[in-house]
Amino acid sequence: MKLSNLDDLHLFVTLVEAGSFTLAAKTLGIAKSKLSRRLVQLENELGCDLLIRTTRKQSLTESGRLLFCASKEHIEALSRVEEELYSSLKQVQGKLNILLPLEFFNTIISNLIGDFLQRYPKINLHCQHYSGAVPEFDPKFDLCFVLHEQALPASNWIAKELLSFPQSIYLSPQLAADLAIKPLMTGRAKPEQLAQFDCILAEEDQPWHFRNADKIEQVNVKGKLILSSPEMRLRAAEQGLGLCKLPDYVLNNYALKDNVLKNNGQKQSLQRLALSQESVAQRLSVLYQSRNIASKTRTFLDYFQSNVGQLL
Numbered sequence: 001m002k003l004s005n006l007d008d009l010h011l012f013v014t015l016v017e018a019g020s021f022t023l024a025a026k027t028l029g030i031a032k033s034k035l036s037r038r039l040v041q042l043e044n045e046l047g048c049d050l051l052i053r054t055t056r057k058q059s060l061t062e063s064g065r066l067l068f069c070a071s072k073e074h075i076e077a078l079s080r081v082e083e084e085l086y087s088s089l090k091q092v093q094g095k096l097n098i099l100l101p102l103e104f105f106n107t108i109i110s111n112l113i114g115d116f117l118q119r120y121p122k123i124n125l126h127c128q129h130y131s132g133a134v135p136e137f138d139p140k141f142d143l144c145f146v147l148h149e150q151a152l153p154a155s156n157w158i159a160k161e162l163l164s165f166p167q168s169i170y171l172s173p174q175l176a177a178d179l180a181i182k183p184l185m186t187g188r189a190k191p192e193q194l195a196q197f198d199c200i201l202a203e204e205d206q207p208w209h210f211r212n213a214d215k216i217e218q219v220n221v222k223g224k225l226i227l228s229s230p231e232m233r234l235r236a237a238e239q240g241l242g243l244c245k246l247p248d249y250v251l252n253n254y255a256l257k258d259n260v261l262k263n264n265g266q267k268q269s270l271q272r273l274a275l276s277q278e279s280v281a282q283r284l285s286v287l288y289q290s291r292n293i294a295s296k297t298r299t300f301l302d303y304f305q306s307n308v309g310q311l312l
Contacts, residue, residue, distance in 0.1 A: 093122035099144040102131040131228035144287040157287035164281040169273040172240040187274040198242040199223040209280040
């Protein structure tokens with residue numbers, strides 16, 4: 001004995017509650033003859049009669065009462081789940097989990113989130129941060145924003161690129177004055193020369209990439225200091241602890257906040273190193289789990305994309 005699918009039980013419970021084939025067929029939106037055939041099919045699969053049918057009324061057999069009582073609660077629970085799923089897909093409400101890179105436009109992102117929640121007060125927004133490379137797939141997050149240079153590795157996420165940010169190599173004035181660094185200060189130095197000097201790294205054994213016409217070239221730099229935090233790398237570069245690759249927006253943000261770079265004719269705290277090839281840009285992509293995303297997720301993503309220009 002087996003049931004072909006849950007839909008059979010749903011039809012049976014609806015038929016019993018409606019009290020007649022005519023009302024049940026109308027509730028289900030199917031022909032009465034089809035409903036009758038489905039009931040016969042269910043009875044054949046179970047090997048017993050479920051309803052006693054006469055021209056005037058219908059009544060449950062003992063087997064029918066047993067099946068109805070055992071199934072009704074579960075069918076109702078599944079119906080509630082279906083309604084909740086439909087609501088979550090169509091309405092801008094519920095919990096939204098977002099994963100963001102560490103120290104990524106914290107002030108601007110905070111303002112965007114605040115404005116979004118004012119527009120959509122039924123959203124509960126939970127944000128977490130990560131450092132380092134692309135995080136592993138975690139189904140609890142609806143959206144994951146990722147900073148990267150190269151193509152993202154294959155994963156269960158669906159990726160959409162949003163923006164790119166220029167990057168440069170920076171060093172402190174005292175390091176620039178070092179005689180050993182002088183060959184880099186001509187404006188014509190090649191990226192591979194960087195491998196001779198201490199660099200401040202974001203990850204261990206992470207190469208730096210540079211664009212040479214239509215090709216990407218890799219330089220295996222070395223360093224004694226590894227800092228995942230962009231701000232800490234900036235501070236370390238200020239102290240003359242090595243060459244540092246940073247997105248230009250990091251210095252621009254801290255220039256506004258801490259006067260790291262001074263454009264009023266005074267000596268700058270960090271200098272941009274001019275090379276024969278430009279650093280590969282840092283890209284911002286958003287990752288999500290499915291193309292059929294819930295309305296709350298789609299609404300936040302659309303809102304973020306419409307305001308993402310504030311990051312430039």
